[in-house]
Amino acid sequence: MSLLEARVRVRRSPQSLEVDLDADPGDVIAVIGPNGAGKSTLLRALAGLEPMHQGTVRYDGRAWDGPGAARPLTPQERGIGMVFQQHLLFPHLTALGNVAFGPRSRGARRRESEERARRWLTRLGVEDLADRRPRELSGGQAQRVAIARALATDPALLLLDEPLAALDVGVAMALRLELARHLADFGGIGVLVTHDALDTLTVANRVVVLDQGRVAQVGTPDEVAQRPQTEHVARLMGLNVLRGQGSGTAVALDSGGTLVTTTPFEGRVNACFSPAAVTLTLAEPTGSARNRWPGTVTSVVPHGAAVRVHLAGPAPLIADVTPGAAAELGLAPGRSVWAAVKATEVGVYGIAAPPAQAPLRSRYV
Amino acid sequence: MSRNRLGRPPAYLLLPAGLAVALLLVPLASLVARAPFGSLLERLAAPEVLDALWLSLWTATAAMLASLVLGLPLAWLLARVEFPGRSLVRTLVTVPLVLPPVVAGVALLTAFGRTGVVGAPLRELGVTIPFTSTAVVIAHTFVALPFFVISVEGALRATSQDYDEVAAVLGARRGAIFRRVTVPLAAPGIAAGLVLGWARSLGEFGATITFAGNYPGVTQTMPLAVYTLLQEDLEAAVALSLVMLLVSVVVLALLRERWFGQAAR
Numbered sequence: 321m322s323l324l325e326a327r328v329r330v331r332r333s334p335q336s337l338e339v340d341l342d343a344d345p346g347d348v349i350a351v352i353g354p355n356g357a358g359k360s361t362l363l364r365a366l367a368g369l370e371p372m373h374q375g376t377v378r379y380d381g382r383a384w385d386g387p388g389a390a391r392p393l394t395p396q397e398r399g400i401g402m403v404f405q406q407h408l409l410f411p412h413l414t415a416l417g418n419v420a421f422g423p424r425s426r427g428a429r430r431r432e433s434e435e436r437a438r439r440w441l442t443r444l445g446v447e448d449l450a451d452r453r454p455r456e457l458s459g460g461q462a463q464r465v466a467i468a469r470a471l472a473t474d475p476a477l478l479l480l481d482e483p484l485a486a487l488d489v490g491v492a493m494a495l496r497l498e499l500a501r502h503l504a505d506f507g508g509i510g511v512l513v514t515h516d517a518l519d520t521l522t523v524a525n526r527v528v529v530l531d532q533g534r535v536a537q538v539g540t541p542d543e544v545a546q547r548p549q550t551e552h553v554a555r556l557m558g559l560n561v562l563r564g565q566g567s568g569t570a571v572a573l574d575s576g577g578t579l580v581t582t583t584p585f586e587g588r589v590n591a592c593f594s595p596a597a598v599t600l601t602l603a604e605p606t607g608s609a610r611n612r613w614p615g616t617v618t619s620v621v622p623h624g625a626a627v628r629v630h631l632a633g634p635a636p637l638i639a640d641v642t643p644g645a646a647a648e649l650g651l652a653p654g655r656s657v658w659a660a661v662k663a664t665e666v667g668v669y670g671i672a673a674p675p676a677q678a679p680l681r682s683r684y685v
Numbered sequence: 686m687s688r689n690r691l692g693r694p695p696a697y698l699l700l701p702a703g704l705a706v707a708l709l710l711v712p713l714a715s716l717v718a719r720a721p722f723g724s725l726l727e728r729l730a731a732p733e734v735l736d737a738l739w740l741s742l743w744t745a746t747a748a749m750l751a752s753l754v755l756g757l758p759l760a761w762l763l764a765r766v767e768f769p770g771r772s773l774v775r776t777l778v779t780v781p782l783v784l785p786p787v788v789a790g791v792a793l794l795t796a797f798g799r800t801g802v803v804g805a806p807l808r809e810l811g812v813t814i815p816f817t818s819t820a821v822v823i824a825h826t827f828v829a830l831p832f833f834v835i836s837v838e839g840a841l842r843a844t845s846q847d848y849d850e851v852a853a854v855l856g857a858r859r860g861a862i863f864r865r866v867t868v869p870l871a872a873p874g875i876a877a878g879l880v881l882g883w884a885r886s887l888g889e890f891g892a893t894i895t896f897a898g899n900y901p902g903v904t905q906t907m908p909l910a911v912y913t914l915l916q917e918d919l920e921a922a923v924a925l926s927l928v929m930l931l932v933s934v935v936v937l938a939l940l941r942e943r944w945f946g947q948a949a950r
Contacts, residue, residue, distance in 0.1 A: 369850055395853040402854045408847055412869045421865075422855035473855060 324477065324509050327386070328365045329375030330358075335533040337361050338375075341511075343526075348503045348510040350524035350541070354552045357530040359513040363479045366511065367402060368395040379476055396425075398477070401470030405482040407462040409454035415441060415465045416450040422473035440468035443502075460491035471502065478503070480512045484519065496522055517556045521545060529553050547590065547669050554592070560637045561592045566668065577634030580610040580663045588671040595628065597665035598639035600657045602649060609660035611635075617655040620646060627651070631659055713930065720927045721920040728924045736902045737910035738928070744818065744906065745886035748825035752833040752882045755826075757875065760834045761863060764841035765849070775838075782831045789827055790895020797823065797896070820897035821904050825889050829882035836881055840874020841867065877940055884936045887929070 322342040330337040337358040343349055351359045364370035366377060368384070376386030383389035384398055401422075409418045419437035424430065441447045444464040454462055463483060470478060483499070484492040500523045503510045512523060520527055520541050527544040529537040529552075537549040548554040554561035564573040566585035573579055579591050599605070605612050615633030622628070627646040629639045639659060641651070649657065721728065728734065762768070763775050781789060797804040797814040804814060814820050848870060852862045868875065890908040897904035899913065907929055914922040 367854055369854070395850070396856050396858060399856075400854055402851070404847075404851075408851050410848060410851070410866060410870075421852070421857070425852070425855050425857035425861060469855070 321381070323380055325376070325378045326366060327375040328362055328377070329372050330361055330365050330370055331373045332358075332361060332533075336373075337365070337533040339528070339530065339533075339535055341366075341528065343509045343511075345509065346504075346507055347526060348512060348524045350520040350527045351511060351513045351530060352515070352520060352527060352553060352556060353530035353536070353550075356532075358533045359530055360481055362530070363402070363481050363511060363513055366477065367400050367479055368393055368398050399473070399475055401473055401475030401478045403463070403466050403470045403478075403480045403483045405485050407454065407459075407466040409457075409462055409466055409469070411454050414451050414453055415446065415457065418454070418465055419469045419472050422469060426473060436472055437468070440472045441465065443471075444468045444498075458491075459487050460495060463487060463495060467499065467502065471506065476508055478506060478508060478510045480510065482513055482515060485515060492516075493518075499523055515556070517545070517558070520556075547592070549590065549671065555638075558595060558638075559592050560595060560598070561590050562635055562637070563588070563590055563671065565589070569663070571668070573635055575634055575636055577613050579635065579661075579666065581666045581668050582663050583668050585668045585670070589668050590671055591666050591668050593661055593666045595638045595640040596626075597661055598637060599660045600629065600639055600641055600645070600649060600651070601660065602657060604658050605660045607660070608662065610663040611666070612658055612660040615657055615659050617651055617653050617657060619653060620651050631657070633659075635659065716923060716926055716930065719920075719923050721924055724920070725924055725927070728921050729928065731921075733901050733905075734910065734921070734925060737905050737907050737925075740818065740821070740902070740905065741887055741907040744821045744825055745883050747822045748829050748886045749879050749883040751822065751826045752830045753875075753879060756830050756833040756878075756882075757837060757868075760837035760841060761867065763834070764838045765846070765867070778834055779831055781828060782835070786828060786889065786891025787895050790824065790892040793820075793824060793827060793892065793896040815896060816898040816900065816904060818897075818903055821893055821906060824892040824896045825886035828889050828892055829885045832885050833878045833882040836878040837871070837875050840871045840878065843874070844870045880936055880939050884933065887932060 322344050324341065324343040326339075326341040328337060328339045328341065335358075339358065339362055341349065341362075351362060353359055361370055365372055371392065372385055374386070376388070377384040378386075378388070379398075385392040409415070410421065413421065416434060416437050419440050420430075420433040423433035423436050428436065438447060438450060441450055444467055446461055446464045446468070449457060449461055449465070454465075457465065463486075467483070480499075484496055487495065496519060503523060512519060514520060524541055527537075527539055527541050528535055529544060529548075529550055531550055531552065537544060537553065539547075544553060545557045548557055548559060548561055551561065562571070562573050562575065562579060564571040564579065566587055566589035568584050568586075569581050571579040571581065571585070571589055571591050581591060599609070604614075613633055613635040615631035615635070615637070617629055618632050619630045620627060623640060626640040627643050629641060629646070629651055631637050631639065637659060641649075649655070651657070729738075759778070763771060763778075784792075794815060795801050797807070797820070799805065799808055799813070799815075807814065814823065844867065848866050849862050852866045857865065888908060889906070890912070893904065893906055894909055894912075899905050899909050901910075905913065907925060911922050911925045911929070914925060
């Protein structure tokens with residue numbers, strides 16, 4: 321039996337949310353998926369802020385919601401910590417007052433609450449900002465205070481809703497590493513909604529991919545990163561994933577066109593390759609690459625030191641090229657090009673049946 | 686100059702706009718012009734004037750406190766708690782806003798009068814309300830409370846409910862959320878509602894004279910005193926009016942930041 325056993329069922333439009341989630345102490349679960357997949361709703365249902373029409377949430381053998389609970393426990397009764405994308409610090413309280421709010425609400429004396437708050441501000445490295453109001457804090461500082469506020473109540477469950485999404489890249493990077501450390505020390509269960517592949521890889525030990533209110537994939541961060549089952553995750557991880565019907569070493573792509581691999585496979589298949597493995601030319605290539613498709617450039621954006629090019633065509637894909645090559649080929653939206661990928665660069669794996677109805681079991685997913 | 690970038694404003698709009706300003710300002714200006722400045726202090730120091738002034742101030746303040754104690758919980762319920770009949774309650778609460786004040790006075794008389802639903806049992810206990818200072822406070826509260834409730838409900842709705850949820854997650858009970866989060870965050874709106882209600886009480890005439898009468902020192906508030914003085918001594922009425930104009934200007938200055946400050950920002 322897991323510490324947290326949640327069968328979350330929320331009626332909402334356009335599609336209801338049906339997600340099963342089990343977790344053990346020390347688990348940090350990243351929840352990823354496109355906008356509208358139900359990520360935030362999942363967190364709100366676990367917190368008791370969103371009513372469930374059926375389903376259960378059990379924590380440590382105690383029913384929070386569903387059969388066994390006379391009524392759904394209120395958020396106050398659940399003992400949770402929550403961190404939001406917008407820090408949502410109380411604007412009329414100082415940083416210290418914000419962090420002390422939880423302990424104080426849970427019955428601690430004023431002095432005790434403030435001492436506790438000060439300790440947490442120190443752990444997050446913002447003790448010298450204790451007397452500032454939220455509007456006098458930078459985004460990163462405010463989010464540190466918000467994390468301290470959530471942890472200061474010793475929550476059973478820590479729910480983080482895109483906590484780093486509103487921060488500058490550099491600030492987010494520093495805080496991400498610290499967050500990973502605090503979550504490791506925390507020892508409870510963390511659930512992290514994110515849009516960021518790095519969050520998933522550095523902070524979480526398990527990943528749940530949501531799509532249209534259902535679980536589309538579960539696994540370790542590595543598994544999900546290397547074998548994404550949804551287009552969204554593939555894009556998130558910066559991979560090309562094309563679906564099709566395998567027959568020997570040939571794959572008839574769902575998008576039209578054919579793809580050749582070196583690994584024979586029969587049946588429904590994902591073919592995946594890195595954007596760096598794609599070469600672009602203006603004329604149809606005649607080299608050794610087995611896979612070549614015509615395509616139209618839909619967008620060209622800087623991506624680190626490279627340029628990331630999105631193509632539409634029989635094989636919609638992303639390609640990373642050098643800025644020099646992009647200039648030489650005159651890459652701009654609307655430009656017609658040929659894309660080529662060596663068969664040896666393509667990995668294939670079967671398309672998993674959606675595990676939506678099967679509860680995740682501990683870490684062995 | 687960016688305001689004329691789209692061309693000159695046409696005369697058929699400028700003219701009525703100018704007339705509107707004139708209509709509002711000319712009477713006020715002539716009031717100030719007619720004021721007997723030489724004998725102003727002397728007139729205002731007359732006992733019946735001081736009585737009216739004092740009565741107006743304390744009854745308006747009492748009505749303001751009654752609005753706060755009764756109206757804030759009601760505004761919170763309307764803004765934050767879903768219950769059956771909520772929109773009906775909201776509609777009923779706003780009725781006195783559009784009710785002619787004299788009708789409000791008659792209604793209060795029928796309720797609190799000697800044979801009224803509230804008045805009859807009170808009379809058994811030896812308490813009579815009509816034509817007392819208490820009646821003035823009740824009349825003021827009756828007309829000011831809806832102003833307060835509607836304006837505070839708006840302020841509460843404008844304050845994000847996210848903070849209430851954050852406080853709940855942190856373990857605060859509903860009452861603690863109200864005291865420690867909701868009210869502090871809506872404090873400027875609540876203060877504005879209080880000032881607005883107080884000003885409304887201060888100018889109340891119809892309901893007061895109908896329900897409480899016009900007894901100097903007991904129920905004769907400033908507007909009633911102005912009306913009474915007008916029959917015999919125009920200058921005294923003008924002097925008293927000037928005081929109330931001054932109060933209105935002060936109220937406006939207090940609310941200015943909140944209303945016009947936001948619009949201009």
